[in-house]
Amino acid sequence: PPTGTAPRPGALSPFDRRLKRKQKNWAALQAEPAKCDYLREEVGGRIADRVFDIPRTFPLALDVGSGRGYIAQHLTKETVEKLIQVDVAENALKNAVETEIPTVRVVADEEFLPFKEDTFDLVVSSLSSMDLVPKPLRLLFLLQIQQVLKPDGVFIGAMFGGDTLYELRCSLQLAELEREGGFSPHVSPFTAVADLGHLLARAGFNTLTVDTDEIQVNYPGLFEVMEDLQGKYILFGDANDFFISMGESNCSWNRKPLLHRETMLAAAAIYREMYGNSDGSVPATFQIYYMIGWKYHESQAKPAQRGSATVSFGDLAKIEGLISRGKK
Numbered sequence: 001p002p003t004g005t006a007p008r009p010g011a012l013s014p015f016d017r018r019l020k021r022k023q024k025n026w027a028a029l030q031a032e033p034a035k036c037d038y039l040r041e042e043v044g045g046r047i048a049d050r051v052f053d054i055p056r057t058f059p060l061a062l063d064v065g066s067g068r069g070y071i072a073q074h075l076t077k078e079t080v081e082k083l084i085q086v087d088v089a090e091n092a093l094k095n096a097v098e099t100e101i102p103t104v105r106v107v108a109d110e111e112f113l114p115f116k117e118d119t120f121d122l123v124v125s126s127l128s129s130m131d132l133v134p135k136p137l138r139l140l141f142l143l144q145i146q147q148v149l150k151p152d153g154v155f156i157g158a159m160f161g162g163d164t165l166y167e168l169r170c171s172l173q174l175a176e177l178e179r180e181g182g183f184s185p186h187v188s189p190f191t192a193v194a195d196l197g198h199l200l201a202r203a204g205f206n207t208l209t210v211d212t213d214e215i216q217v218n219y220p221g222l223f224e225v226m227e228d229l230q231g232k233y234i235l236f237g238d239a240n241d242f243f244i245s246m247g248e249s250n251c252s253w254n255r256k257p258l259l260h261r262e263t264m265l266a267a268a269a270i271y272r273e274m275y276g277n278s279d280g281s282v283p284a285t286f287q288i289y290y291m292i293g294w295k296y297h298e299s300q301a302k303p304a305q306r307g308s309a310t311v312s313f314g315d316l317a318k319i320e321g322l323i324s325r326g327k328k
């Protein structure tokens with residue numbers, strides 16, 4: 001639905017975009033936002049590593065959902081000559097980290113990029129846009145990125161995977177079932193890794209790469225996990241506006257407005273019992289999907305035509321047999 005409006009009956013979008021903007025702006029104004037940025041900075045660095053793996057200079061790059069510049073701070077002007085950062089939260093852009101790269105900052109909804117086709121040599125996006133774009137609209141989001149890329153331009157992105165915070169989700173669900181006889185979602189829905197390659201291909205990207213990684217962070221307990229997430233990621237239901245200091249609590253329309261105290265205490269006990277470490281801490285797992293896709297250009301390598309092969313896979317066994325006899 002359009003920003004700031006309630007969903008129509010039967011509407012596909014499960015997210016409240018107005019709440020997302022409010023949460024990200026609130027998080028950006030906190031006194032020490034950087035103390036909650038370690039995961040975003042880590043993933044931003046890994047995105048930058050993938051940029052450095054490409055042996056070319058990018059005259060103009062776009063960072064979609066840039067936040068405070070988690071990717072830009074790891075890039076160099078020798079690799080990216082000029083950068084445009086886009087984010088829905090004006091406060092995040094105002095507090096962005098300054099870098100050596102000439103940068104222009106634009107306040108815009110990531111779902112509606114205000115740029116012409118064939119503009120950018122590189123588009124990057126990390127732990128922001130794809131996570132909060134509803135599943136039915138993720139293809140449209142990728143189509144926009146594909147359109148603003150120049151031919152032979154590349155998109156490099158990262159998003160949270162389906163196993164992110166499985167310890168917390170399971171603990172909350174079990175506690176709600178035990179204390180309240182049912183449970184509601186308190187973590188925003190994630191994309192399955194199998195869907196990413198399909199979406200990238202449908203959006204027109206070539207030479208696709210999709211890989212996964214996990215980052216595990218240890219906390220004293222469940223409440224510390226929630227407090228930290230409050231400033232990082234809109235991943236959680238706004239139980240008492242509990243989870244927005246990471247700027248990414250649950251923006252689902254069907255989020256439950258309250259978690260009872262008894263349920264929270266039960267969830268904390270379940271979390272420690274099921275997943276606790278020997279030193280008394282509890283782990284929180286963040287699964288990250290990385291994706292790379294190129295916009296078509298005639299200079300790119302093309303797959304061979306069907307039937308053009310001169311050797312059959314059936315001959316591989318014969319070759320292996322010849323090699324074995326040769327060793328004898």
